[in-house]
Amino acid sequence: MEQHKKPESVQQVLTKEQIHDLLQVLAEKLQQGDYIDTAEFESIKTGSSDNGLQNVFKQLMEQIAQFDSNAALKTIQNIEAQLNVTINPGQKEDIK
Amino acid sequence: MNEKPVILIVDDVPTNVQILANCLKDNYHIKVATDGLRCLELVAATPTPDLILLDIEMPGMDGYEVCQQLKKNPVTQNIPVIFVTANDQEEDEEKGLQLGAVDYITKPIRPSIVVARVNTHITLKLQHDKLTAMATHDQLTGLYNRHYLFISANKKIAKAKRHHEPVSFIMMDIDHFKHINDNYGHPVGDIVLQKVATIIEQQSRSEDVAARFGGEEFVILLDHCSLMDAQFKAEKYRQLIEAERPEQHVVTCSFGVVQMNPEGEAIDSLIKRADLALYQAKENGRNQVVIGE
Numbered sequence: 474m475e476q477h478k479k480p481e482s483v484q485q486v487l488t489k490e491q492i493h494d495l496l497q498v499l500a501e502k503l504q505q506g507d508y509i510d511t512a513e514f515e516s517i518k519t520g521s522s523d524n525g526l527q528n529v530f531k532q533l534m535e536q537i538a539q540f541d542s543n544a545a546l547k548t549i550q551n552i553e554a555q556l557n558v559t560i561n562p563g564q565k566e567d568i569k
Numbered sequence: 570m571n572e573k574p575v576i577l578i579v580d581d582v583p584t585n586v587q588i589l590a591n592c593l594k595d596n597y598h599i600k601v602a603t604d605g606l607r608c609l610e611l612v613a614a615t616p617t618p619d620l621i622l623l624d625i626e627m628p629g630m631d632g633y634e635v636c637q638q639l640k641k642n643p644v645t646q647n648i649p650v651i652f653v654t655a656n657d658q659e660e661d662e663e664k665g666l667q668l669g670a671v672d673y674i675t676k677p678i679r680p681s682i683v684v685a686r687v688n689t690h691i692t693l694k695l696q697h698d699k700l701t702a703m704a705t706h707d708q709l710t711g712l713y714n715r716h717y718l719f720i721s722a723n724k725k726i727a728k729a730k731r732h733h734e735p736v737s738f739i740m741m742d743i744d745h746f747k748h749i750n751d752n753y754g755h756p757v758g759d760i761v762l763q764k765v766a767t768i769i770e771q772q773s774r775s776e777d778v779a780a781r782f783g784g785e786e787f788v789i790l791l792d793h794c795s796l797m798d799a800q801f802k803a804e805k806y807r808q809l810i811e812a813e814r815p816e817q818h819v820v821t822c823s824f825g826v827v828q829m830n831p832e833g834e835a836i837d838s839l840i841k842r843a844d845l846a847l848y849q850a851k852e853n854g855r856n857q858v859v860i861g862e
């Protein structure tokens with residue numbers, strides 16, 4: 474994995490809502506077997522000011538880059554528990 | 570709705586998947602499986618892949634076995650498979666092609682070769698899909714054609730008989746269609762046909778077979794549908810068509826509705842009985858639904 478280093482000043486902390494939305498998108502893609510371009514989700518790596526959470530986000534992106542969908546989905550569930558938000562990867566509604 | 574063709578990449582080595590995905594992601598919707606079982610799972614889900622890039626050496630089910638499974642299943646057997654593999658012996662390639670793969674690419678992966686071959690096979694696949702659609706659909710209305718009705722009806726009727734499920738059949742005909750064509754011209758006649766077809770399509774369930782049977786005649790084969798439900802449906806079509814007024818003209822239809830004999834019944838017989846009921850509807854003054862004997 475190459476390092477996408479960004480200057481500190483550009484890094485932004487995401488709101489809980491934004492994190493929730495991003496995780497929701499990722500969970501759906503993982504369930505459906507869609508290829509995830511991790512470069513498009515860089516913002517999530519630095520998405521939290523909480524160090525512990527930031528590490529979990531990094532771990533998640535690593536799992537996604539390794540196409541380890543099951544582990545990534547588990548990580549999303551853990552984040553969900555930590556953030557106390559609800560992600561519904563199981564609800565594969567209309568993909569059309 | 571996915572506009573881009575879908576490519577499923579199956580490889581147990583993440584680096585290989587990344588290389589393939591990187592050279593294809595701009596033009597294709599990419600799906601990924603890192604083992605054979607997941608591949609079969611994704612193939613069964615929508616959207617169905619238009620092409621599969623399949624590694625051979627994988628833990629568990631190998632690529633050959635995956636390919637065999639895909640080719641055995643009528644739903645997946647037409648999805649082109651390209652093996653992408655480190656196995657570069659002649660007999661490996663021969664085996665792969667004998668199993669039904671359309672192409673065989675050896676590793677190390679050269680992106681430009683992969684892209685060129687994928688583009689070729691995707692083009693062929695989409696042309697094949699188009700031809701299939703043309704062979705089974707009516708060009709003017711987009712509904713199924715008569716040919717497809719007969720193919721699917723035999724399967725549906727056999728299945729319904731096995732599971733003791735009701736099948737109903739509606740035959741309908743646009744009233745005084747010749748008058749419309751003669752007085753307003755064929756382009757207006759075509760619009761009327763299309764409007765009627767759209768109403769039929771919109772009111773149909775995905776499992777229904779709605780077909781243009783002849784000039785201004787349409788049929789709908791409804792499985793899991795009782796005679797009463799079919800009658801209700803036909804009445805709904807009748808009302809919607811009457812209310813539609815394509816090109817400001819009042820257009821009505823007459824309907825014959827029958828239910829398959831629970832002991833089983835050939836499609837020809839269903840058509841004959843529905844046609845008689847339809848004839849009765851015309852005799853009774855048109856714009857109505859008649860249940861057949």
Ligand SMILES: [Mg+2]
Nearest residue numbers: 581624626627
């Ligand atoms: Mg391998």
